[in-house]
Amino acid sequence: MSTVRIPPVLRGAALGEKQVEVEGATVGEVLAALVARYPALGTQLLTPDGELNRFVNVYVDGQDVRYLQERETPVAPTDTVIILPAMAGGG
């Protein structure tokens, strides 16, 4: 089980959860398991083609998966996957 951190703006779609444990050996599998559990997340994270939206970054072990192997990036059970959409609030 890998740990996924849900950004505050998406928590409403994840029943308020801040951090969840899901199965998956790659980023793609982890996201698929996440969306299976919280279907409302699907439209917010993924394009109609199932690709990650460009305004959402995913980090594994502190590194942007865009510069790793994108959806094929391996996720170890000890890894934390951080989902981070852009936010603009200036207070």
Place this chain on the structure above:
Amino acid sequence: MPNSYADLLREAREQVREVSAAEAATAREADPRVVLLDVREETEWEAGHAAGAIHVSKSYLEQDIEGAVPERDRPIVIYCAGGIRSLFAGQILRSLGYTNVASMAGGFQSWKAQGLEWDMPRILSEAQKHRYSRHLLIPEVGVEGQGRLLDAKVLLVGAGGLGSPAALYLAAAGVGTIGIVDFDVVDVSNLQRQILHTTDRVGERKVESARKTINALNPEVNVVGHEEMLTEANVERIIAGYDVILDGTDTFETRYTVNDAAVAAGIPVVHASVFRFEGQLTVFKPFEGPCYRCLYPTPPPPELAPGCSVAGVLGIVPGIMGMLQANEVLKLILGLGDSLAGRLLLFDALDASFTELRLKRDPACPVCSDAAVAARAAGESPATASPADSGVFTLGGSYGAGTPGAGVRGADGAAGVIGAGVDGTGTGEAAGVDGAGVDGSVGGPVA
């Protein structure tokens, strides 16, 4: 028979070679080992000295020269105001074993008269020495660092939750010029976090309120108000001449506008954003690290990016993030430490935790990639440019096709109103809080 002054001077001239100011400058340019040694008194040195010279007052020459120039064979050109004291100083150096000593004929007067480069050293007034004494005690800051702060020009985009604490600490630190872009007026709902403003200033223009608070703290700070909405049309003019930009706005439009112009102008942007209990912080240092478009090529649709006026924010979160921004600004000005360029710092107030993520430059970035820079140099409009006459800000035109809500995204959920002039720069409250950005996902449980 005692020697007269004339005898001593004649003797010194026999022993110490004289060179002209021009010869000294040429010799120094040709050989960096050549030392220009100013032997005048402290007060004369402080009034201006030859560029790159070192200073050892003639009264302390015997005591201090070995510390300043340990190598006895190093070429030294000594100067004073008119060329007399330097001759006698030359005799002292010779007697100490320095083998390559010359005196500059005509001294500093001649140096200046010939138009050679000279510097005015930073002198702090007694009041400044007192005010900034805790900075001056830090060896890494000192008079030179404080001088840099006093000379620095920092632009705050937004005098809101992030800009407020940043402005206070930058002013306290002695940042000489603080520019503020904000066209909003103080609203009572701002006061929960925007600590530049006060209850009795509700309804006052934020730029004026900020000026009062900043100058009450430090009257020396030159506060420059830019009371206009930051747009693609004016951004270049507004940011020109600033050393660092602190981005504390509430909208994606303004953040992308600031980013694109700052990359083109080569000005670093210290970036932060906040949402409820959490904040993000990084430094966009043009071409040394990623820019905002490398990090987020396209903005989210409004429902996924509500501003503080829609989603709310714990007041201290922008307080903390704004102070961390000020810290990064001070580091950039002082040239100290490791900036957050290439690192994104996440703050979670509820966990009291910081998480650091690594960021990279996007080789295909439409703004800061080599190709984008070359295109700009060739006069082509960047791929991100929005149609200037459409009145609608279309972000990421070339790559944003198909993005939900493409076209206009107001951080306050003000979809479709950006072109109508709402809230390009302000920190939120004046904007169209029209509810377009709020749906179940935003209003749901937080933690």
